[in-house]
Structures are given as structure tokens and as C-alpha cells.
Amino acid sequence: MLYFSIMNKVVATAVRFSQLFGKTMRQAPAGADTAAHQLMLRAGMINQLAAGTYTILPFGLHAYQNVERIIREEMAAGGAQEILMPALQPIELWEQSGRKDAFGPTLFQVKDRKDRMLALGPTHEEVVTTLVGQTIQSYRDLPLILYQIQTKFRDEARPRAGLVRVREFAMKDAYSFDQNEAGLEDSYDRMYKAYANIYKRCGVPAIPVDADSGAIGGKASVEWILKSDTGEDEVIKCPSCAYAANAEKASGTVPQRVKEDEKPTEEVATPGKSTIIDVSAFLKIEYSQTLKAVFYSADKQVIFVIIRGDLDVNEIKLKNLLKATELRIANDQEVARAGLVPGYASPIGVSGVKIIADESIKMGSNFVTGANKVGFHIKNVNYPRDFKADAVTDIAKISAGHGCPKCGAKLESFRGVEVGHLFKLGTVYSQKMGAFFLDKDGARVPALMGCYGIGVGRLLAMVVEQNRDEKGIIWPKEVAPFDVHLVALNIEQEPVRQAAEKLLSELQGAGLSVLYDDRSETPGVKFNDADLLGLPIRVTVSPRTLQKSSAELKLRTESQNRLVGLGEALASIKGS
């Protein structure tokens, strides 16, 4: 690792601020709402071309390439080899894996001059598995971990928050191939550790949480999440044990209700009361004393979902249960056509519609449900006495306050941004794309795969988001675009210029990269830009410091500065 660092530091860059392409801005352009997005724009790191597409400018690119370097070093340490696969991929590959439909409109498709369809790769499982299938023959060729840093294209419905969600972005994607479960475990573990190191070195406290594997398929899946109010994901976490999961995936225990003796059903008039809130208030009962009916359309088929009134449906769980490709709330026409009455629906006596019930309908008794006619509900409904369901299973969305599945403590929830995702894929792709090998017994078997992704730009955005104050960015050492911000005040004065340039070449000679502020700006402008750009060490040379034959050193993380003699400046800087 040290070897690589030295390799990269050999080309110690020095850039003059007056020549740097990309200006700092006092105000961020309108439309940048998140702190990281604003800072990246103000610091001249990025420029937006269109929705979800950005140019990375020089100052940003220095940091970007540092992130890539860290990723490459940790991949190498984890035993992965780098390749580079095409972004342009025959659509047939996507038909072969069945993911053309799974991705749907998110998949960018282009036509070549012969009218052949090509996909702009949103990810590379198809290509890498085909490649490995062509290459490996024997178990002796395994284990194998390949990775690349390649541009991905995804026609996102809504790009947002600068580099956090974009349509064209560089992603490091790694793929492991093993001959058995133990091998997969080992490869997965190596990548897990590599990811932990990457986040640590990038200065972001990402935590691993259980996740749904979504359209990519496979069994186990872990997302690395950064806690952030601007996040798109909701994370459920236990405060007293290690349990953490994406809310899409989270399990847990919902509040119990005391079982009572079952009473006879009774119809009550509830005029105009069609929501759980209204009905509960009207009948003076708790939400958990009611049963909520929700209608979904799963691949065009109407599904009747019944769940206790205080809970919500976890649509990912439901989608997985139904093995549906498309799941959405049914519209009024679909509900009416199925003979159901929105607001007053009940599973009692319903036929011809698939009924999926959450386990919570068994936790409690004498529930209130709709009466399947407008203006009426039924009291004292009990399962299975009064209605049947095609399935009774866990489809409840776990929220803050519910019980931890591991230790029972009250769960907490927070928003977060996904900065990495690990999957144990198994043989899904190797079967479909033909990545087989001969095992020790001479049997032809599919390779066991894992895949591991991390978005470079998104990670960089999160480095900024997690390392800043009201004045600007505070770069972690390893990601910082430059090591040193050299500020010359009153640079028109020849002694100042000479002292600054001398220090500059000393720093460069010592292998440090330097941003040299050689502009004729006032001290205020220079210091504020230094704070905004946030390099780890600021070194100031001015008539005032030269009177004492010194330079001033200040760390971005500290408010104090100190004077050091010009002769010892280099040593002090290196020691900071």
C-alpha cells in the first residue's frame, strides 16, 4: 500500500491558483439544495451539463482520483484484478439474463447503423460473467475477483442532489467467482474488509446494514450507508445491539395486543369515515384495533392486502412474496372492477381476489373492518373465524419504536445515503450466462458469484458532506486535492514572491502537492477561499511573516496558527 502511495506521490503537482480552471463562487447557483452540492459547486469542483450529468473540474478531479486510488489500493489488497469492460453492450446479453425487463426504462438503449439494439451498461454482471465463462475451465482457475472503474448509464427517473444520484457515473464494480460456498464466503469477506478500509480512509463513517437485493437478484446483501438527512434510504437500527437494516428489508416485532374472547360480529354505521384515523376516532378505539385494507396491482392482477391498522405495508416484502415484476397501488377502476369498496373494504366474503394478510391480524382480536358497503364497518372481526387469506405472513413495514428482532430493544430509524452494496449472487448469472468450470470430480458446475459496487462520484460527494463546517470543506488527508495550500500575501512585493516560490519548490521536492495562491487578492479573499477549498494545511507567507523570517502554518481542522522559521517550514509541514 505504501508502495502505491509513493508511486503516486512521485508526480507531486503544484498548481497556481491564478491558472486553475474553475473559479470559486461566493454564492452557489440556485437549485443546489444540499450542503455537499453547494460546496462542490462553490469550490469549482463540478459543473452541471444537464440533469444528472456533470463535468468534474480540475480541483474536483484531484480529489476524485484520490478516491479512485484508495479504491484501487484496497481492491488490490483484497486480491482483485483490474479490467475494463465496454459500456456499449449487445441487448441480447440483457435478454439472456432476463434483466432487460427488470431494469425497464432505466436501461439506456441505442441503435447502431445496422439497427441493432445496444444497451449502455447500467452494471456489468452480464458482460463479466460471459467473459469469465469464456475464460475459466477448471476449479484451478478459481477463486477469481475482477473489478473495474467504468462509467455506468442509468436513465434515472429523477436525478438529485448533485453527484448523489446521476444518470452517468463512474462506479467501481467487482465480481467474485468461486467454486463453493466457503470460497464465496472468503471472497465476500475480503471485499467487506476492503470496503470498510475504503470508507475509513475517505473519512466517512459508513455502516453496513442488511438490504434487499432488488433487481440484481441473489441472496445475502449488505448496503453501506452513511447517516445523512439528505439520504434517500431509511435505515432501522437497534441502539443496544448490532442489528441494522434498510427499512425495505428490516424485520422486527410489532406491538402486541391483548387477546380477548371473540365476540359476535356487528355492523355499525360509520358515515363518511373511510380512513383508519377517522374510523378510530369515531368509534373511540386505537388504530391497532382496526384492520386496514390496501389494494395493489401486481403485474396487472389486483391483490387485496390486509394488515393491522397501526402498521404499514412493506411493498418490497410484498413484491418479493408475490414474485412480481411490477407492483403498485391499484387505481380506483381496478379496485371497483374487483368488486371492492375503497374506504369500507373488508376481506369478509370477498372472492375472486387474492388476499394477502400480515401476521399482525392474529395479534389481537375483535377488530373493526369495512363492511364492503359505503358508510358501514363491522366490529369484532376475527381471523380465521370470519375470513380467510391466501397467505398470512410478514409484510409489515418495521418502523422506529418497534422491537429489535435480535434483542427486543426499541428500534430507531434515520435517513441515509447508500455508498456501497455487496451481494452474494450465487449461481443466478453463471447459470444463465454460462460461467461453468470442471470441479475436482470432473463435474461441470456453475461458479458461485458475488458482486460489490461503489459509486465514485457519490462517495466523493459524501466525503464533502461529512467533512465540512460553515466556511467550507475540511478534506480528509488522503482525499484532499492537494496536500498544502500555499498563500502569498502582497505577492507584488518581490521578497514575498521569492520566499513563496522557494517554499513551493521545497514542498514539491519533498513530494507534497501544492495549490499556490499567487493571485493579487486581498487577504480576506485568499483566506476565505482557503477555508472553502479546505486543504489540510495552509501555509502563509507575507511581509509580516518575512520580518520574522518565518511562514505561518494553520491546519484546516484547527483555529490556531503558528509561526515557524523559513528554514524549518518544510519539516514542520511534513510533521503536521
Next chain:
RNA sequence: CGGGGUGUAGCUCAGACUGGCAGAGCGCUUGGUUUGGGACCAAGAAGUCGCAGGUUCAAAUCCUGUCACCCCGACCA
């Protein structure tokens, strides 16, 4: 795809209701005075008011259409 919002100088925005010479701050250029936390004075350059059509003597402003961008939701390896 549903809801909301915004398009005027490089950036942030006013002007629109009530049609009548295209504006301010920041930034930029030139000269001067300044110089340790976003200086000051003076003189300048800079806009197809998103685009198209319509109404009108006259449109940034009113009407119709359209495009782009942002936010919330849906979606999202």
C-alpha cells in the same frame, strides 16, 4: 409518471399584477489608492428576458403551446 416551483448579464436576483428606452449586487476589464479575514474611488464591457406562435401602435410583462432545470412523491444495483 403525479404534485409544486423556476427560467432576465458569468453567479444571486429585482422588474411582470397595472404593456411604453433592459436593471441592481457580486464577478469581469482599465486606471488609481489600498493590503492579515470576502477593501475603496473612477471609468467601462457584458443580456435573442428559455424557445415558438398569438394579441397590440408597442410584449421581459398579456394569451397559447413547447422545452429545460429544481424540489416532494412514485421509481431506484
